[in-house]
Amino acid sequence: MQYQGESxxxxxxxxxVKNSHGTKRNYYIAFLASMAIMFSIAExxxxxxxxxxxxxxxxxxxxxxxxxxxxIEVLYMILARVFATSFIIGSFLSVTFYLSISGAxxxxxxxxxxxxYLQKYFSLxxxxxxxxxxxxxVQLTVxxxxxxxxxxxxxxxxxxxxxxxxxxxxxxxxARFLSENL
Amino acid sequence: MKIGDFAxxxxxxxxxxxxxxxxxxxxxxxxxxxxxxxxxSLSYSLDDNRVVxxxxxxxxxxxxxxxxxxxxxxxxxxxxxxxxxxxxxRVGQQVVCLPNRVFIEINGGISEVDAVSR
Numbered sequence: 655m656q657y658q659g660e661s662x663x664x665x666x667x668x669x670x671v672k673n674s675h676g677t678k679r680n681y682y683i684a685f686l687a688s689m690a691i692m693f694s695i696a697e698x699x700x701x702x703x704x705x706x707x708x709x710x711x712x713x714x715x716x717x718x719x720x721x722x723x724x725x726i727e728v729l730y731m732i733l734a735r736v737f738a739t740s741f742i743i744g745s746f747l748s749v750t751f752y753l754s755i756s757g758a759x760x761x762x763x764x765x766x767x768x769x770x771y772l773q774k775y776f777s778l779x780x781x782x783x784x785x786x787x788x789x790x791x792v793q794l795t796v797x798x799x800x801x802x803x804x805x806x807x808x809x810x811x812x813x814x815x816x817x818x819x820x821x822x823x824x825x826x827x828x829a830r831f832l833s834e835n836l
Numbered sequence: 837m838k839i840g841d842f843a844x845x846x847x848x849x850x851x852x853x854x855x856x857x858x859x860x861x862x863x864x865x866x867x868x869x870x871x872x873x874x875x876x877s878l879s880y881s882l883d884d885n886r887v888v889x890x891x892x893x894x895x896x897x898x899x900x901x902x903x904x905x906x907x908x909x910x911x912x913x914x915x916x917x918x919x920x921x922x923x924x925x926r927v928g929q930q931v932v933c934l935p936n937r938v939f940i941e942i943n944g945g946i947s948e949v950d951a952v953s954r
Contacts, residue, residue, distance in 0.1 A: 772840065780841030787848060812855035819848050 667836040671722040683723065683731050690715035690735040691742070698743060704813075709821040710786055712739075716762065717778050717785075717829035718836070720769045728766070732758050749801055756796045757789035764788040778833065779826030786822025790814045863926040866942030869906050871899060874937045882906070882925075882942070892936030899940060911936060 671682045693711035700709075712735055719728050736755050740746040745754075765785040768776050776784070794814055871878050873890045880888065880901060887909070888899040895912035905925045908918040911933055918933035924942055931940040 775838055775840030776844070777838045777841055779837060780844050783841070783844050783848065808855075809859055812852050812859060815848065815852045815855070819845070819852065823845075 664835060668722055668833070671719075679727075683727055684734070686715055686719050686723075687731045687734040687738065690731070691738050694735065694739040695742060704817075707817045707821075710789065710825050711828060713761065713765075713782060713785055713789075713825045714828040714832060717765065717769075717782055717826070718832040720766070721833055725766050725770075729759075729762060732762055749797075752800075753793045753796060757793045760792040761785035761789035777826075778829045779823060782826030782829055783819065783822035786818040786825060787815060790818040863928055864944060865904055865925050866927045866929075866944055868943045869901060870941050870943055872939040872941075879943075890936075890938050892933070892938055894936045897933055897936050897938045899938075906931070906940060906942065908933065908938075908940070911938075 671679070671686075674682055690712040693715060697709055697711050702708075715735075716728060716732055719731055723731065733755075736751075736758050737746075740748075740751045740754065743750075745751050762785075765781050765788075768781045768784055791811075791814070794810060866882055869880050869882055871880070871888060871890055873892055875891060878888070880886065882901060882904045885902045886900075888901065890897045890899055892912075897908060897912070897918070898910040900907055900909045905923040907923040908921070908931055911918050913933055913935035915935070918931050918936075918938065921931045924931055924940070927942055927944040929942050932938070
């Protein structure tokens with residue numbers, strides 16, 4: 655009996671969000687967004703050798719909420735996170751903001767399709783890896799086509815993808831931890 | 837962890853490794869091909885598609901330059917090692933035909949003129 659009680663306690667957030675309706679559900683979406691903002695800001699504080707190198711910890715919350723929210727609600731959550739983070743960091747309507755919103759939306763599309771249709775073959779770690787690679791390649795394409803035209807983008811692809819694999823795996827493990835324990 | 841996770845991990849690692857080799861380790865693609873025969877040396881730009889007939893003691897070696905690649909198409913030599921060497925495109929690569937005394941090498945320099953004879 656005690657073990658059962660513990661396992662019920664373990665996934666308290668997941669069950670609460672899944673069974674919520676109306677206003678309460680909006681509160682939960684805002685709660686998840688604030689969780690993602692917290693990860694984003696924490697990540698900005700880590701010193702990085704290259705400015706565009708990101709771990710993408712906020713992505714873990716996106717993956718975590720796939721199991722609880724409908725896709726359009728996850729998209730709301732992502733947009734809220736991107737806007738709020740840019741207000742806090744002070745990068746609203748700057749290059750960083752455009753890169754972050756394009757990468758976030760593109761990786762959302764890829765991760766959602768993998769989660770919905772190929773869950774048989776991919777766990778959260780693989781989906782996170784695919785999302786990280788998509789996000790980084792889309793950001794590189796955006797830089798190449800709108801901001802610094804004709805930059806040696808093919809030259810940067812291996813570096814960017816190397817960090818994407820590294821960060822995507824960490825994010826995936828964090829997402830798995832969140833969805834197993836919260 | 838499921839099978840797709842390992843698949844995507846391995847594929848992306850292979851792509852990164854290949855791009856690393858291609859972008860940072862491998863020699864750049866050449867600009868000029870130098871063809872040395874018994875009659876002297878000729879340089880051609882790799883950007884122009886053309887067929888070169890190089891004269892040697894046994895006859896003509898047919899060399900084709902197309903899409904930045906160079907290869908020997910036909911040769912009168914007995915062993916056809918120059919044909920088996922295949923296509924070359926990167927700086928420092930060579931095709932050699934010893935019986936017909938033909939030597940082809942790719943250089944990285946920028947050619948200012950179409951062909952130079954020395």
